[in-house]
Amino acid sequence: MTSNVLQFLRSVASLVALVGLLFLSACASAPKKSEPAAVTDGKGTVRSSSGTAAAADDDLDEYAVLEVYDPIEPVNRGLFGFNHYLYKGVVRPVAKSYEFIVPKIVRTGIRNAYLNVKFPVRFVNNALQGDLPGAGREAEKFAVNTVLGVGGLMTPSDKFPALAELPPADTGQTFAKWGIPHGPYIVLPIIGPNSVRDTVGVVGDSALNPLSWLGFAFGGAFWTMAVTTPDTVNSLPDRMDTYDAMTKEAVDPYMSARTGYMQYRKATAER
C-alpha cells in the first residue's frame, strides 16, 4: 500500500511538472491581451442625457468584445466539432437514460455526497487564497453535512444562512487570484472548453480529492476511476444542460462556448 501511495505521489508530481512546463512556456509566449477585457465598462453609465437610453444609439459600445487568446483556434474548432458529435451520439443518450432511470432524489444525494467528500479541494484553495474564514465555513459545512446529513447525502447546512451558499473554490481559481493568466484557450477532447491554467488547476483539484488518494492507496488508476465514475455520470445531465444553453441558440456555437467559459471563469475568480 505504501508503494502505491508513493507511486501516486510520484505520478502527480510528474504530471504537475509536465503541465507546469507547458504552462510556463504558454505564459511566456502569451500576449498581454490573454486576460479577457471587461465585459461592460462596469460603471453602468447612463449615456443619454434625456434618460431614454433605449432611443439613443450611443450605448453601442456598452459591451466590449471579450478578447480571448486562442492561438490554435482551428485545432480547437476541430475538437469542438468532435465533442459535439460525441455528446450528441453518446453522452446525451447516456445522460437522458440515467436521468430517466435514477430518481431525482437519488441523483441529488449522490451529488451532495461527492461534493461533501471533495471538501479538501475547497478548504485548501480557500486557505491558499488567504480566505481563512471561508476555509473555516467549509470545515463547518463538512462537519454538519457529514454528521447530520448521513455522510453528506443531505445538506442540513442549508438551514444555516452562513453556510447555505458558499462560493466555489478550485485550484484554477486560486491561480487566477494569484494573478496567473489563462494562457491559451484550449478545447479538451470529451471535457470541452478550458485554458492551460485551468487544466493545471484540474490536476491540482484531483490531487486534493480524497477519492484519488483512496483509489491510489488501493491499487492505482483503475480504482480511482471506479470511485469517481458515478460522480462523472451523475453530473452528465447538468453538463449537457449547460452545453445546450451555451450552444443551442448560438449563431456561432464555438464562439459562444469560448466566451461563456471565459466569462464564467472570470466571475469565479472575482468571487
Add this chain to the structure above:
Amino acid sequence: MRLHHFIVPAISLLLSGAALASTAEAEKRLQDAVNETLATAKSSKDNKSMAVKLRPVLEKHINFETMTRRAVGPGWRQFTPAQQAKATDLFTVLIIRGYSGKLTPNELPEIKFKSAVEPAPGRVEIPTLLAYKGSNYNVTYRLEQADNWRVSDIIIEGVSLIANYRSQFDAVFKKGGAEAVVATLTETAAKPQ
C-alpha cells in the same frame, strides 16, 4: 445651526430615498414579469406553443431592441432600418426559444430575489437564486428605465447573454457586414428544433 447642516443631509436623504424607490419599482416590475412568465409557461402544452405564447409577455418586460443593438455593437449604425428591424425580430426569436427550451410546463423554477443594487441612475441589477431540477443558479437581471423598467441583460453564473452574442456577432460583422449578421441570424432561427 447653519443652513447647510440641514440641507446636505436632507438632500442625501432625498437621493437615497429616490434610489430606494427606483430599486423597489424595478424589483416589483421583475417580480411581475417572472410571475406572468411562469404562469404563461405553466399553461402551455409544449415548448413550441410556449415560445409563441411567451413572446407578447416577454416583449412587455424585456427590451429586445436594446439587447440586439448592444449585442451587435458599433456596427449597428451601418444597418439599414429594415436590417435593424429584421435583426431585432430574429434575435428575439432566438432569445425566447433559448428561454422556453429550458422550461418544461410541468416543472418550473423557483426564484429567490436578493437585494438589488443601483449601479447608476436608471439602472438596477437584481441578483436572484434560481432553483431548477435540483440545481441552483445565480441569475442576475439587469433592468433599465426608459418609459418603463425593462430587462436589458440576463447574467447566468457570471455569463452575460448579451456579451456572449456580442463576441459572436462581432466576428460575423467583421467578415461580411450587416448582411452577414442578418443572414446568420436567419439561418440559426430556421434551424429545426
